[in-house]
Amino acid sequence: MSRVDTELALIASRFQLEGAVQSISPYGDGHINDTYLITTDQRRYILQRMNTDVFPDTKSLMRNIELVTGFLKSQGKETLDIIRSNDGATYLEDSAGAWRVYAFIEHTISYNLVPNASVFRDAGAAFGDFQNELARFDASQLTETIAHFHDTPHRFADFKAAVQKDELGRAASCKPEIDFYYAHADVYPIIMDGLKDGSLPLRVTHNDTKLNNILMDATTHKARAIIDLDTIMPGSMLFDFGDSIRFGASTALEDECDLDKVHFSTELFRAYTEGFVGELRQSITAREAQLLPLGAKMMTLECGMRFLADYLSGDTYFATDYPEHNLVRCHTQIKLVQEMEASEGRMDAIVEAVMESGSAETAENAKGDAL
Ligand code: ADP
Ligand code: GN1
Ligand code: MG
Numbered sequence: 001m002s003r004v005d006t007e008l009a010l011i012a013s014r015f016q017l018e019g020a021v022q023s024i025s026p027y028g029d030g031h032i033n034d035t036y037l038i039t040t041d042q043r044r045y046i047l048q049r050m051n052t053d054v055f056p057d058t059k060s061l062m063r064n065i066e067l068v069t070g071f072l073k074s075q076g077k078e079t080l081d082i083i084r085s086n087d088g089a090t091y092l093e094d095s096a097g098a099w100r101v102y103a104f105i106e107h108t109i110s111y112n113l114v115p116n117a118s119v120f121r122d123a124g125a126a127f128g129d130f131q132n133e134l135a136r137f138d139a140s141q142l143t144e145t146i147a148h149f150h151d152t153p154h155r156f157a158d159f160k161a162a163v164q165k166d167e168l169g170r171a172a173s174c175k176p177e178i179d180f181y182y183a184h185a186d187v188y189p190i191i192m193d194g195l196k197d198g199s200l201p202l203r204v205t206h207n208d209t210k211l212n213n214i215l216m217d218a219t220t221h222k223a224r225a226i227i228d229l230d231t232i233m234p235g236s237m238l239f240d241f242g243d244s245i246r247f248g249a250s251t252a253l254e255d256e257c258d259l260d261k262v263h264f265s266t267e268l269f270r271a272y273t274e275g276f277v278g279e280l281r282q283s284i285t286a287r288e289a290q291l292l293p294l295g296a297k298m299m300t301l302e303c304g305m306r307f308l309a310d311y312l313s314g315d316t317y318f319a320t321d322y323p324e325h326n327l328v329r330c331h332t333q334i335k336l337v338q339e340m341e342a343s344e345g346r347m348d349a350i351v352e353a354v355m356e357s358g359s360a361e362t363a364e365n366a367k368g369d370a371l
Helices: 003-012 058-074 117-135 152-165 171-183 189-197 237-248 266-280 286-312 325-342 344-356 359-366
Strands: 021-026 034-040 044-050 092-094 097-103 203-205 214-217 223-226 233-235
Touching: 003 021, 003 044, 058 117, 117 203, 117 214, 117 223, 117 237, 117 266, 152 171, 152 189, 152 286, 171 286, 171 325, 189 286, 203 237, 233 237, 237 266, 237 286, 266 286, 266 344, 286 325, 286 344, 325 344
Parallel strands: none
Antiparallel strands: 021 034, 034 044, 044 097, 092 097, 203 233, 214 223
């Protein structure tokens, strides 16, 4: 093994793994943690160096995950399985950071692009079901892992500070993008205001519902497990719905350079809405349903301004592969917002139809899944 691998092997040896470690290699497409696949001669594991800049309180973070996964298991759900350290702890720390190990959830796929509407409908149902599960969980036990996570006005204040600071002198070259986010300032408070005045209920939400945070069965393509549980916190249902749409109802990858390939698909929006609302029909309020399209736009605006703020600040938050990576991601988010704005009436009609119809309409629509 190389020097780095030897260091990783040393970390791995401090967890209760079955079998002898054969390889440890980088894995997955997450933007936050450093994720590795450990293969032993008996089974596979996920090793993560947690991002302690993003999540400074590792103890509370892991306690949240222990509580939530324990609850989900008690409900018969497949979920992350924490592998303990030799000392029986849920994580360990060394000079390089804080580490945890999960059992590898075998025979699953996580998608960066929706392969067909049926998979996306299923993802919607899985996240809706997850929301139902969390509603039965005693959320008072949870610690807020990142303050103001989907507080869009707060994100906009951070964005403006990054523009003002312009640490790398990049702001002049992205004036149209910056102007775009300033021009949408009136939108940002809508969800937070609703949570504050009680017109939107505060729930317990996942908060990071992009498609590669759900594992689908490799054979049936049905949702198996929802992962990346680091951001489970109180929030609005609109955050979870919106972030899924932001990522999954696009016809291209989040970091597609060719914007001609990036489109907002109302058909994918419909499929996800059917799945999500289908599960939450008993608890979704009329105001939440009315604001689902806005939730999609809000999460896409918020994520785009986060990418741009990170680009302006020197790419310290999201993992990047090349210098313009965050700017490229921001461009896809702007394109999606523009197309969402052009499709507002269509989205409203889809939500109304899904709210009015029961499973019959859903079954009917399931026939036309080709993209
Ligand atoms: P990040 O916070 O950086 O997004 P994630 O926890 O989402 O990190 O992990 C990154 C990727 O690793 C996931 O998108 C998924 O593909 C894969 N992954 C994570 N945990 C598991 C697991 N227990 N079994 C299988 N794959 C996993
Ligand atoms: C990050 O951790 P990951 O890659 O699943 C980010 C999300 C963003 C997303 C954009 C803790 O998600 O908020 O929407 O990137 N997670 C955190 O792809 O900031
Ligand atoms: Mg992730």
